[in-house]
Amino acid sequence: MKGMTIIVKKISQIICPVIFMxxxxxxxxxxxxxxxxxxxxxxxxxxxILQILANGNILPDLRKExxxxxxxxxxxxxxFLILAGLGLLFSGGVVFFxxxxxxxxLGKLISGGFIPIENVVVGAEVCAAIAxxxxxxxxxxxxxxx
Amino acid sequence: xxxxxLCFILFLVxxxxxxxKRNLIKIIIGIAIMEYSINLFLIxxxxxxxxxxxxxxxxxxxxxxxxxxxxxxxxxSIVIGLAxxxxxxxxxxxxxxxxxxxxxxxxxxxKG
Amino acid sequence: MELYLIIILVLMILGSIYSLNxxxxxxxxxxxxxxxxxxxxxxxxxxxPDLAIVQVVVEVATLIIMIAAIxxxxxxxxxxxxxxxxxxxxxxxxxxxxxxxxxxxxATGCLSQFGADTMRxxxxxxxxxxxxxxxxxxxxxxxxxxxxxxxGEATVLFTAVIGVLTILRIKxxxxx
Numbered sequence: 001m002k003g004m005t006i007i008v009k010k011i012s013q014i015i016c017p018v019i020f021m022x023x024x025x026x027x028x029x030x031x032x033x034x035x036x037x038x039x040x041x042x043x044x045x046x047x048x049i050l051q052i053l054a055n056g057n058i059l060p061d062l063r064k065e066x067x068x069x070x071x072x073x074x075x076x077x078x079x080f081l082i083l084a085g086l087g088l089l090f091s092g093g094v095v096f097f098x099x100x101x102x103x104x105x106l107g108k109l110i111s112g113g114f115i116p117i118e119n120v121v122v123g124a125e126v127c128a129a130i131a132x133x134x135x136x137x138x139x140x141x142x143x144x145x146x
Numbered sequence: 147x148x149x150x151x152l153c154f155i156l157f158l159v160x161x162x163x164x165x166x167k168r169n170l171i172k173i174i175i176g177i178a179i180m181e182y183s184i185n186l187f188l189i190x191x192x193x194x195x196x197x198x199x200x201x202x203x204x205x206x207x208x209x210x211x212x213x214x215x216x217x218x219x220x221x222x223s224i225v226i227g228l229a230x231x232x233x234x235x236x237x238x239x240x241x242x243x244x245x246x247x248x249x250x251x252x253x254x255x256x257k258g
Numbered sequence: 259m260e261l262y263l264i265i266i267l268v269l270m271i272l273g274s275i276y277s278l279n280x281x282x283x284x285x286x287x288x289x290x291x292x293x294x295x296x297x298x299x300x301x302x303x304x305x306x307p308d309l310a311i312v313q314v315v316v317e318v319a320t321l322i323i324m325i326a327a328i329x330x331x332x333x334x335x336x337x338x339x340x341x342x343x344x345x346x347x348x349x350x351x352x353x354x355x356x357x358x359x360x361x362x363x364x365a366t367g368c369l370s371q372f373g374a375d376t377m378r379x380x381x382x383x384x385x386x387x388x389x390x391x392x393x394x395x396x397x398x399x400x401x402x403x404x405x406x407x408x409x410g411e412a413t414v415l416f417t418a419v420i421g422v423l424t425i426l427r428i429k430x431x432x433x434x
Contacts, residue, residue: 031392034307042315097405103391112392140426152267163278195373199305200395213380218399222411229418235327236425
């Protein structure tokens, strides 16, 4: 797959950070407004996809990026499990995923115990998964058997 | 009740695609359509006449909300649907590279 | 409200039928988009903004992945010529669909009417906002009451990604 013209590359460079920030906003406000880890993760993956579509497949770069994304996904799942285990530990071995942090006040940004942290972890996991799928579809599709 | 039946007709269209079409991409589209119709059906069961979206804001603490449980379950289901569709497409891409066609009848003939 | 939903559902059914009968794979994939984006509007009408956001992004990603899959392939589908045998097949399909619809009507007869207030099971989740302190009730259910389901979802997503990489990657990492 070839990249596009210089205009598209430049515009996508300008727009990608905005999309990424929007995804982060949706993740961090997931417990107050519509959205959350799943929606924000897919939006952040959209920023990656736009960048790859505009710049074409420069194979060595994409391979490195894919390795990083795989690490991010595995780390996110491990973090989710660690959170669950901490809940088990703090509740005295009774409840898996017990909400052990201070809950705060309803409607504030810092509230809901560890729900925002879980949102971040799920967002990282979904973002890495979908970006990896897209890279695999675009890059390894053209790989021929030697 | 007509709205449930229309939803089921959408499911049947997807089933028709899976059973009768010979092109791999169309079979995948049929599976995705079936999944969408099931998602819609479960959300419809949770809907309540005059209810608002299940988000608590100031002044609406005791409003009538729609059922949040089906929405939470379908939220995970949609993302899984994307991943499974991608897995099916990966199989289709490899089959195309090996046999040069998406037609499952021709793929069956070229076995071996 | 119900009328709008019926219009959108009819549009989705027509789009899916066209998508399955198109003679060109690209137009099949694009008219499949009608179903997904119609679903977005249906979710908005059914008061599910979380799902609408997720669905609109996932639909765009699905379309991009599908077009990436069928790019540079021979995408014309030969049209079936009409034979009397095919008319019989269509008749059998219609009869089977009617039977399925009758069974479905019987099976869903025990459900309450569309939009009826049946909150017996959901009331604890709605009161649960006082326990989780999460203003968005859907997030509260996904990440607190039913976080175990989310863990399962993450595992399925991870497995699907590993499957895609295993199928598509021919060369191992050490070879290059």
